[in-house]
Amino acid sequence: MSQIFTASADTRLRTVLLAIFFALIAGGLFAGGYMDSSYATLVGWVQNQPVPFSHEHHVGGLGIDCRYCHTTVETSKHAGLPATHICMTCHSQLWTGAPMLAPVRESLASGKPIAWQRVARLPDYVYFDHAIHIARGVPCVSCHGRVDKMPLMARAVALQMQFCLGCHRNPAAALHPPDQVTRMDWSDWNKHPETHKLYGQLMVKTYGIEPAKLDDCNICHR
Amino acid sequence: MTRASALPLSLWLPLCLAGCTGEMSQQPRYDSYEPSALFADGKSLQAPPEGTIARDDPDQTRALATRPPMTLALLERGRERFGIYCTPCHDEAGYGRGTVPARGFPSPPSFHTKRLRQAPASHFVDVITKGHGVMYSYADRVDASDRWAIAAYIRALQLSQNAPLAAAPADERSKLAGRAP
Numbered sequence: 001m002s003q004i005f006t007a008s009a010d011t012r013l014r015t016v017l018l019a020i021f022f023a024l025i026a027g028g029l030f031a032g033g034y035m036d037s038s039y040a041t042l043v044g045w046v047q048n049q050p051v052p053f054s055h056e057h058h059v060g061g062l063g064i065d066c067r068y069c070h071t072t073v074e075t076s077k078h079a080g081l082p083a084t085h086i087c088m089t090c091h092s093q094l095w096t097g098a099p100m101l102a103p104v105r106e107s108l109a110s111g112k113p114i115a116w117q118r119v120a121r122l123p124d125y126v127y128f129d130h131a132i133h134i135a136r137g138v139p140c141v142s143c144h145g146r147v148d149k150m151p152l153m154a155r156a157v158a159l160q161m162q163f164c165l166g167c168h169r170n171p172a173a174a175l176h177p178p179d180q181v182t183r184m185d186w187s188d189w190n191k192h193p194e195t196h197k198l199y200g201q202l203m204v205k206t207y208g209i210e211p212a213k214l215d216d217c218n219i220c221h222r
Numbered sequence: 223m224t225r226a227s228a229l230p231l232s233l234w235l236p237l238c239l240a241g242c243t244g245e246m247s248q249q250p251r252y253d254s255y256e257p258s259a260l261f262a263d264g265k266s267l268q269a270p271p272e273g274t275i276a277r278d279d280p281d282q283t284r285a286l287a288t289r290p291p292m293t294l295a296l297l298e299r300g301r302e303r304f305g306i307y308c309t310p311c312h313d314e315a316g317y318g319r320g321t322v323p324a325r326g327f328p329s330p331p332s333f334h335t336k337r338l339r340q341a342p343a344s345h346f347v348d349v350i351t352k353g354h355g356v357m358y359s360y361a362d363r364v365d366a367s368d369r370w371a372i373a374a375y376i377r378a379l380q381l382s383q384n385a386p387l388a389a390a391p392a393d394e395r396s397k398l399a400g401r402a403p
Contacts, residue, residue, distance in 0.1 A: 061321070062310060062321045062322060062325070063309075063310070063321055064310050065305065065306040067306045068306055068307060068310070068363075071362075071363050078254050080254075081255065083362075085358070085362075086363075088358070089357075089358040090310075090322055090327060092356070092358070093326075093327050093328060093356055094322070094325060094326055094327055111263075112263065112264070113255075113265065115257075118255075123246065123247035123248075124246065124247055124248060124249040124251070124253070125246045125247065125249070179302060
């Protein structure tokens with residue numbers, strides 16, 4: 001009876017197994033790297049908006065508070081995107097002929113909302129609520145970054161689970177006075193870590209926050 | 223299950239990961255603002271029909287009709303709301319020199335005129351509710367009790383710019399005595 005396998009078959013089998021092994025590792029590394037890359041987390045990418053609305057101009061330049069436009073951020077799960085007539089409280093008189101604002105005027109005339117491309121989004125299986133974070137004094141800047149320096153809106157932090165958990169496990173450091181949540185520049189606050197550490201700890205107690213429970217799966221996956 | 227049959231089965235598990243994509247991230251329900259093919263105007267967030275009365279409308283009407291008692295909490299609420307919705311045009315002190323008029327929006331009148339000092343608080347509530355000339359109504363964003371809070375704060379602003387010397391505490395008065403006109 002003749003041999004089924006040649007003499008080199010064993011070596012070839014080993015090489016193929018080794019190749020599969022490395023391919024799996026490389027695949028794992030690639031997937032891991034991909035998950036954290038800005039391509040997957042969308043950090044820093046801007047969307048193609050129907051109107052090139054600039055937060056830098058309106059927030060940084062004019063000093064308009066977030067809540068002038070994102071009206072429901074204190075009271076509901078959603079911050080809300082501004083209705084067209086909110087733009088018109090100013091643009092009924094300002095830049096009235098600008099072609100850049102044509103979609104806004106069209107939207108007002110037709111009643112069809114402006115189709116903004118969303119920037120900050122979570123998958124549907126995650127539950128998020130703005131109101132509780134605002135009531136506890138977690139400033140916008142900790143999740144949305146320096147919005148006042150964004151000519152076009154881009155995601156500032158990766159909205160991954162580890163980001164939420166990082167804070168939920170140690171909320172004291174994130175708490176600020178609730179009446180200043182929309183403030184963007186906290187550099188003077190951060191200059192005094194000792195005093196403000198105490199503030200955080202005190203507020204955790206005052207609000208009755210239990211960090212041990214804040215990372216329960218069913219807080220965010222319900 | 224024996225070990226021998228578990229091994230080939232577990233090799234299939236990674237393939238199941240391929241199923242962990244769309245279904246859960248984009249569930250078959252509408253989020254706020256999501257477009258919808260079900261309605262002619264393409265919105266999932268439908269506007270209520272003409273003439274709808276919201277459940278809290280009677281409360282709002284009542285709150286609008288009765289002026290709440292003046293308290294520190296009311297003033298503080300008023301200061302915050304004034305800062306959000308009014309300062310872009312009327313500025314922090316109420317002179318009407320905000321950042322938006324500086325870019326070409328018609329200048330609002332100063333609150334520190336005889337006419338507006340004598341106007342009743344309900345006038346400010348009315349202006350917020352209905353708008354005034356080129357100023358739009360803020361009724362959609364400032365609810366009834368907040369309108370009274372803003373009116374109260376405007377009163378405080380007016381006093382701050384037009385207080386008689388006698389209203390200041392004694393030590394302040396002596397400090398100012400040298401400079402007072």
